[in-house]
Amino acid sequence: MDYCEEEMYIKTDPYFFPFDELRYGQKKFIFAINDALENKKDLLVHAPTGIGKTAASIASCLKFAIEKDKKLFFLTTRNTHHRIAIETLCLIKKKKQLNNLVVLDLVGKKHLCKQTGLGLFGDNFNYHCSLLKKTKQCLFYKNTYNNMHELTQDAKIFTNKLLENIYSSQEVKEMCNAFCPYEIQTSVAKYANVIIADYFHLFDKDVFDSCFGKSGIKKQDIILIADEAHNLNSRIKSIYSIKFSSKFLKNIIEICLKLKDNYLANIFEKLYFALLTEADLMQKANRNTCEFKINKGFLINIIENTAGCDICEFKILVEKLGQLEMQKNENSQYLINFAEFIDKWKIDADGFLYYAVLEKNKEMFFEYKKECIDPGLFAKDIFSKIYCSILMSATLTPFDMHISTLGMNKDNCACLKLKSPFPKKNRTIIIANNITTKYAERNNKLYQTIADYIMSIKKSTNGNIAVFFPSYEFMNNCLYYIENLEERNFCLLTEQQNMTKHQKEHIYNLFKKSSYIHPFSILAAVVGANFSEGVDFPGDIVKAVCVVGIPFEKKTIETDATIDYYNKKFNYNGWNYAYIFPAINRTIQAAGRCIRSEKDIGAIILLDNRYLMSKYRTLLPKDWDDANIVSSNYKIEEHLKKFFRR
Ligand code: SF4
Incomplete structure (x- = not known):
């Protein structure tokens, strides 16, 4: 069933909603969630940034979970979203006086470990933890469990204290002076109304059993909210590869x-x-x-x-x-x-x-x-067992692709597509019609033309710009023409392959800093790598985002095998599901870095005329229909100057 935005009868009961007013789109979202909960359906929600997905989903599901004695799993891969979920739940607890609300914030075991240095052991961590436990060398564990594998008296007192408030996993780790934070956290699971965790805590069978086996959580009692659910497919793939x-x-x-x-x-x-x-x-x-x-x-x-x-x-x-x-x-x-x-x-x-x-x-x-290459075979088992699921993301279309590739039951799925809540006048979309990054067209002339476009965007934008390329090689070929400019009075920050977390943060901080000072910066990065997803550029950090080409996956034996496999399994949809749709979604994700709030003003520029072809254009957000088409870098300069001068 598709919820039609225009015709939908709005009847919501946002009892646990923590804010005074519902934002645009939230009513529809809450209505659809209530319907999914009542009818035990799975719901896929495509909701652009700014709808307030976290608050709306948690508020509705929590009410139902408490009333029906279910466990709410809020799964996300991002630390920032753990924090947002915790803040939302703290607000709900306070505003609605839910004194008995228990929330567990769970991260990977090695990040919770108190043994110095053990967290650094990567893949070997679990073995070392087991060994220390078995040989009774981990004091934290010894203080947590007695020989009968029951919580010690002190650990019980400590756990009871934890139940009174909502703490982040980091706070619990800091509070656990004598106990193992992981063991304490998993012992809280059986009391928790809400568990904030990563995808693998539910979708990796071994991890689920080890975290929640002892707490007796039954899959049929789980209400799942999967945040950034467009990543679910690839995350499950990596768990089992x-x-x-x-x-x-x-x-x-x-x-x-x-x-x-x-x-x-x-x-x-x-x-x-x-x-x-x-x-x-x-x-x-x-x-x-x-x-x-x-x-x-x-x-x-x-x-x-x-x-x-x-x-x-x-x-x-x-x-x-x-x-x-x-x-x-x-x-x-x-x-x-x-x-x-x-x-x-x-x-x-x-x-x-x-x-x-x-x-x-x-x-x-x-x-x-x-x-x-078929994560749906594993996900299917989870979706068929849990009570129901809410999958949400700013790029969750086409719904059919996600339903099929995740092995969900189409007849039991509802879908909701929401429009961006931000004023259209705050942004401009531009598509260049005179270039394409098709392999056959790649040559120095093209790289020079793209460099000219980037410099024109830079010149006419009063702020930082971020440029996302289809690959490192392509990026370096274009940057050659920018790096060798005689008059270069701006900072060019370039993403490198295999950057460490620290290097990534360094580039981000430099970019952020330069957004206050003329002549601003250009961030050159690769779609699907470190900066095009999962990184927020709020406020004025970025004024224009440019996506160069269509970021198709590199053709590898794996891509070809997935296309063949999906062709057989999904009625010749392999090419779309494994190649075209994910590429366009990567473009939309990258473009989404530009406007993060109703006050943000910015430009989204797509440098490839294939975006004008109907097979790709129909996959772009509907409200990008007002895209401006330009035929040269001079035209883009004119257009942007006018737009930013308003
Ligand atoms: S039992 Fe806990 S503190 Fe001890 S090694 Fe394992 S995770 Fe670390």
């Missing part, structure tokens, strides 16, 4: 030698060369491409032939040495990881692509991967 590389095997060989197990070192060395030789042969047979499909049995056969024994026997040998590895060096778990990899590789499941990668640079590099 596995790989190992030549570098990883080299580390294993080194570990075996260090542990003086020459027998296993020898096998792994042979395995390294066998896998390299096979990858090389496949590359030659596949016209020197870097990636090639394999079948599941291929890797198992090579391992068995090299080891001279059955895969299960080999795994036991590896595990045994793995125990020693971890005892000798708490920061190393390569062998256990390899044993786990074998287990996961062996599992029979549909919707996976098995493939190998070989790159011949200075050093040979290979990878063997089992990539999940």
Whole structure:
């Protein structure tokens, strides 16, 4: 069922709504949620920034959850959204005097750990935590649980204190002087009305069981709010995908030698060369491409032939040495990881692509991967079990794509599409009709033309501009013409590949700072990387956002396999679902950095004439229909000057 904005009968009961007035769109949103809750439906909501999705969704679902004794899971991948959800719930608790409201804010276990240094162990963290618990070396754990695995008296008192107020996970960590914050938090889960967590806390079966198994939370009692739900598909994919590389095997060989197990070192060395030789042969047979499909049995056969024994026997040998590895060096778990990899590789499941990668640079590099290409197979199980779900995002269209690829039951889904609440006059949309970034058209002349466009946008915008490119290579080709300008009196901040969190924050802060001072900055970044999603540029931080080209996914063996797979499964919709729709949604996400509140004024510029073709244009937001079409950088300059002078 689609909720038609014009015809909908508005009947809302925003009892827990914490603000005095409902914003534009919130009434419809709350109505649709109430309907979904009453009728046990899943609801997909496409709601642009500014609707107030968090407050509207939490307020309606919380009322229902309390009345019907359900658990509300608010899942988000962003720290800022954890904070917004907590602030909203604090407000509701205070305004509506919900003294018994219990909220649990959960993050990954390693971020909650009190053991110094343990949080740094990445993939090895869980093992070290288990080891410390088992050997009774973790004092925090010992203070939390007694030998009967019940909360100690002190931990009970502490937990009861936590139930009185709403605390962020960070606050709980700081308050836990003597206890393990993770264990305390998960023991709160059974009392919680609301659990704020990440997608993996629900969609990764192992994590769900370990966090909530002991609290007895039943899936059928869960009301799910998935924030930024357009990311759900890719996040579930990454939960279930596995790989190992030549570098990883080299580390294993080194570990075996260090542990003086020459027998296993020898096998792994042979395995390294066998896998390299096979990858090389496949590359030659596949016209020197870097990636090639394999079948599941291929890797198992090579391992068995090299080891001279059955895969299960080999795994036991590896595990045994793995125990020693971890005892000798708490920061190393390569062998256990390899044993786990074998287990996961062996599992029979549909919707996976098995493939190998070989790159011949200075050093040979290979990878063997089992990539999940159908996250719907896992998500389906969750959606069919939980009470109901509210999926919301500023880019959740076409709904059919999300319903299909997430394995949801179409007959039980309702959809709501809301318009942007911000005044149209505060923004201008421009599409350039004289360029395209199609592969066949890429040359120095195009890069120069794009650089000219960027400089014209810069000249005519009284503030920072952000330019998003389809790839790093493309970006660098265009920036060459900007970096070599004779008179360059502005700061050019360029996103680099594989930036650390710290470097990213540094660039963001420089960009923010420069928004107050003439001559302002240009942020050059790549769509889908660090700055085009999940980063807010509120107020005047950015005045114009320019998206260069259509950010299609690089054509890889995985993209091709997903297209084929979806073609078969979804009635020839593979190309749309795996290639075209996600690219346009990335454009909309990047463009969305520009206007974050009703007071923001800014320009959105799309540099590619394919946005004017109906197959792409119809995928852009409906209220972008007033886009201005320009045929040169001079025209854009004229238009922007006029717009910003108003
Ligand atoms: S039990 Fe808690 S404090 Fe101890 S190592 Fe594990 S997560 Fe850290």
